[in-house]
Amino acid sequence: MKIAILNGSPKGDQSVTMQYILYVKKKIPEHEYNILNVAQQIKRLEKNDAAFQEILDAIRDSDAVIWGFPLYVMVIASQFKRFIELIFEKKATSYFNDKYTMLLLTSIHFFDHTAENYMHGICDDLGMKFVDFYSADSWDLLYPKRRAMWLKIAENFFEAVEKKIPTTRQFPPIHLREFEYNPEKFKNGEKKVDPEDKKILIITDSIDDNKNLGKMIKKFQSCFSKNIEIINIHDVDILGGCIGCGKCGYNHECSYTGKDGYQEFWEESVMKADVLIFAGTIKDRFLSSRWKMVYDRAFYNTHTPTLIGKQLGYIVSGPFSQIPNLKEMMQAHVEIQMSNLVGFVTDEYGDSAEIDALLYDLARRLIKFAQMNLIKPQTFLGVGGFKIFRDDVYGRNRFVFLADHKWYEEHGVYDSFPQNDQRAIEMNKKLIPLIQIDKIRNKMDFRIEFLKPFKKVITDPNK
Numbered sequence: 001m002k003i004a005i006l007n008g009s010p011k012g013d014q015s016v017t018m019q020y021i022l023y024v025k026k027k028i029p030e031h032e033y034n035i036l037n038v039a040q041q042i043k044r045l046e047k048n049d050a051a052f053q054e055i056l057d058a059i060r061d062s063d064a065v066i067w068g069f070p071l072y073v074m075v076i077a078s079q080f081k082r083f084i085e086l087i088f089e090k091k092a093t094s095y096f097n098d099k100y101t102m103l104l105l106t107s108i109h110f111f112d113h114t115a116e117n118y119m120h121g122i123c124d125d126l127g128m129k130f131v132d133f134y135s136a137d138s139w140d141l142l143y144p145k146r147r148a149m150w151l152k153i154a155e156n157f158f159e160a161v162e163k164k165i166p167t168t169r170q171f172p173p174i175h176l177r178e179f180e181y182n183p184e185k186f187k188n189g190e191k192k193v194d195p196e197d198k199k200i201l202i203i204t205d206s207i208d209d210n211k212n213l214g215k216m217i218k219k220f221q222s223c224f225s226k227n228i229e230i231i232n233i234h235d236v237d238i239l240g241g242c243i244g245c246g247k248c249g250y251n252h253e254c255s256y257t258g259k260d261g262y263q264e265f266w267e268e269s270v271m272k273a274d275v276l277i278f279a280g281t282i283k284d285r286f287l288s289s290r291w292k293m294v295y296d297r298a299f300y301n302t303h304t305p306t307l308i309g310k311q312l313g314y315i316v317s318g319p320f321s322q323i324p325n326l327k328e329m330m331q332a333h334v335e336i337q338m339s340n341l342v343g344f345v346t347d348e349y350g351d352s353a354e355i356d357a358l359l360y361d362l363a364r365r366l367i368k369f370a371q372m373n374l375i376k377p378q379t380f381l382g383v384g385g386f387k388i389f390r391d392d393v394y395g396r397n398r399f400v401f402l403a404d405h406k407w408y409e410e411h412g413v414y415d416s417f418p419q420n421d422q423r424a425i426e427m428n429k430k431l432i433p434l435i436q437i438d439k440i441r442n443k444m445d446f447r448i449e450f451l452k453p454f455k456k457v458i459t460d461p462n463k
Ligand SMILES: Cc1cc2nc3c(=O)[nH]c(=O)nc-3n(C[C@H](O)[C@H](O)[C@H](O)COP(=O)(O)O)c2cc1C
Pocket: 009, 010, 011, 014, 015, 016, 017, 018, 069, 070, 071, 072, 073, 074, 075, 106, 107, 108, 109, 110, 111, 112, 137, 138, 242, 243, 244, 245, 296, 299
């Protein structure tokens, strides 16, 4: 069989993910494996139609396709995202239609499920026959049992292709709403939101002021009594996507530093704002690849949050509620950054007047919450996600991410980890011997015990 592998790593042949393919090639040599470094070559593929056609021809000539890619900020790298956009823009979906496919992803398992969801949805949109996914920890290949498991999954995939097993769509097609948003102008005397001393910044990739997103941004700006800064990420001098060189791990310095304007944009504009509004139009099942590039390039701060305490709102044009995976990623990003998610406004539902009202209310709440320093508790997304970072930075990847390690030490990330949570130590010292006594344990009502400390807070007038 001929297997085409679409390599989503910007590192090309130096990709860890591709080592998993090379291993399969070594162990199951009877198939032909054609690795296509599409993410690494994205600039060429964008400009050169013949080069893009070569990729399509390789897909056409293959019996099956493996999308092999690293996780980049909860989903795929911007370069790979751009490749997917090109397939749709160049109307080349028929090359993928009915091809058997699987996903091979490598990561530290931080939001690998959202990447799987995204790519699975894309495979469904391309009309592919989706067999399976394999989400490996980057280091799995180094462990005999784990690499044996990967081989089994690969064999199973090849067998599925040979036997032409039945497959089905999992993600429903997305329906776009035909709707033109026409905002009302502010009438004389209508109250606007006073930002007071808060610095507000809208970041967008809007390319047309007359499209819904452009008009929503204008309307949102007009809700304030002062001029609100807006930065279009197409105007930021960004030389390219993150190349995964890993140089930033040591001191949070990007290999692009001094070569383009990204770091200045992030540090002088984004990090200095109190209130941020991310505004974009949905492209396939995410925002644009330009937006993805902005997220990826912020990874020069690796696993250290840089937007702590900020209020964040999203203005989105497109079928947002049909893609819960996207909402999850956006919410998780805000939580991991330790900022506060104020809300989303989209053009999906309601008429123009309703959207006007939602935009106004978003403006009002952003300022109110900023004045109150309001930060809601993280959900599982932030709490669980950060624990993955903490374990990785403390442990096996400390030598790579020394800058994170230093920040985590200085900011108490390790305070109750691994076993130096003094409150827990004292409690366990007292309670474990008691719990082990049958008579005491059987008499104990945990519902009452758990409530005891709360009772103090509820009844104490000074608390
Ligand atoms: C910019 C960037 C973002 C990343 N984001 C994630 C992430 O969100 N979740 C995760 O588990 N790993 C993440 N990683 C780790 C990579 O997915 C992992 O190291 C992968 O194995 C690299 O594969 P490659 O060598 O094929 O590119 C990220 C790495 C980089 C460079």
